[in-house]
Amino acid sequence: MRVALPEAHHMNPLGHLSEHYAPEIVNAAFGFSDVTYRMSKLPTRLFEGARMRTALINGCQLCQNFRVLRDRPDIERTNGPAPDEAFYAAVHEWRTSPVLSEREKLAIEYAEKVGLDPKALATDEDFWTRCKAALTDDEIVDLAFCVAVWMGLGRVAHVLGLDAVCALPALREVA
Numbered sequence: 559m560r561v562a563l564p565e566a567h568h569m570n571p572l573g574h575l576s577e578h579y580a581p582e583i584v585n586a587a588f589g590f591s592d593v594t595y596r597m598s599k600l601p602t603r604l605f606e607g608a609r610m611r612t613a614l615i616n617g618c619q620l621c622q623n624f625r626v627l628r629d630r631p632d633i634e635r636t637n638g639p640a641p642d643e644a645f646y647a648a649v650h651e652w653r654t655s656p657v658l659s660e661r662e663k664l665a666i667e668y669a670e671k672v673g674l675d676p677k678a679l680a681t682d683e684d685f686w687t688r689c690k691a692a693l694t695d696d697e698i699v700d701l702a703f704c705v706a707v708w709m710g711l712g713r714v715a716h717v718l719g720l721d722a723v724c725a726l727p728a729l730r731e732v733a
Contacts (some may be wrong), residue, residue, distance in 0.1 A: 559719040568723040575720075591711055594704045595626065595633050600665075600697060602627065602638040603645060607662045608669040608701060609708050610649040615673035616712035620721040664692050669705050 559571070567574035576584040598605055606626055613621035626633070627640035648655035652666045668689065671679040679685065689698060715721050 559723065561718060563723070571720045571723055575718075587711060587714075591707050594707045595630055598637075598700050598704055600637060600700050600704065601661075602635050603641050603659075604662050604665045604697075604701075605635075605637070605704065606641050606645070607649055607652070607658065608665040608705055610646055611652065611666045611669040612673055612705055612708040613712055614650065615670065616709065616716050618712040618716040618721045620715055621708070621712045661692050664689060665701055668701060669708075672702075672705050673709055 561575070561579060563571050563574055572584075572588070576588065600608075609624075609626070610622070613624070625640065625646075627635060644657055648657035649666060652658055652663055655663075658666070667685070668679075671682070671685065693701070
């Protein structure tokens with residue numbers, strides 16, 4: 559941990575942060591995260607593919623082990639069934655995987671480009687042509703804000719060391 563965290567709070571470091579360190583900011587971040595999970599209209603596989611690629615880039619172990627439909631049962635996602643573990647494994651080799659649809663690959667590519675080279679993404683006309691052909695403007699904006707949450711909060715969790723001590727049930731208590 560990069561900030562003081564009493565051992566009694568190791569199972570719920572996010573809750574401790576939200577009460578003791580910049581609570582207004584931390585709780586606003588949790589609210590932004592929660593609304594993306596609750597309100598995103600993206601198909602679950604597309605959503606989870608982009609989220610998993612972001613988790614891999616960020617290095618956040620908690621995020622890599624998270625499964626939206628399993629770990630957030632309080633959220634009613636009616637945008638398709640839960641991906642299986644073969645799907646999550648395919649995200650590692652997304653460019654060549656036959657498990658992923660072209661739209662899913664495009665969402666994963668978007669998450670990767672945001673995470674690794676956002677300056678190039680802003681001017682990558684080939685990507686944007688493909689993106690606009692496959693996704694609606696509503697889906698593009700939805701995806702953009704979801705990736706923003708995952709990128710930002712996943713990196714915070716990882717660099718502060720929260721993913722080294724946090725358990726998924728504790729995350730559910732905070733969310």
